[in-house]
Amino acid sequence: MTDRGTARLAKRIRAFAAEHGGSADASLSHLGDSGYRLVLVGADGTWGDVVTRHRERALAAAESAGVPVHESFDGEMAARVRTGPYEWSRMAGSQVGGPANPPAAS
Template sequence: MADTKVDSSVEEKPADARAERQAAKLAKEIGAFARAHGGAEAQIAYIGERGSRIVLVGEDGGWGDLVARTDAVARAAVEKSGLTVHEDFDGDFAAKVTTGRYEWSRMAGIQLGGPSNT
């Protein structure tokens, strides 16, 4: 029987290529958000097996988020987009977020018997 070796680098390349494509796609979405909101900043939060959440806060107070499959993909996407990354969603960064009546009614609805999140 012939001795065969599996080149592990061949198996890793598709995953690396997929991660690179996902990071590029996310960077494009991040860039579009930043342009629409006069610039933006980001914070990356690990959310477990589902990956990492990229929270975006625009200069106009608008906010949004994206989810990447891995923390590495999230960090690569934000790096490609050129945004400032905050380690924490601390008071100064959170103060930049503008929330409206809709967000307050949804948040209060859970606590006070108002509209639910469904």
């Protein structure tokens, strides 16, 4: 896929990599009917993601941005991720005084 949507997605991926150490790695996950999630890990350990309905678009955008896509979010990639207080409080949720998850939209 080399359409405008792929180009926009590639631009977002390149911007993420540039902002977080100049490079990034990615892992692709299927979200069911929602599409595909490309989890990005920057060279500085910051993580982010982009979501698209098309697997081919995610892969083409990552390739265009020069970001390698790993088969899985393995231990090596996960070990590079750096989390801050926000992520820890969200993971803890209301069990340990973190913010409650918002209610599901109807």
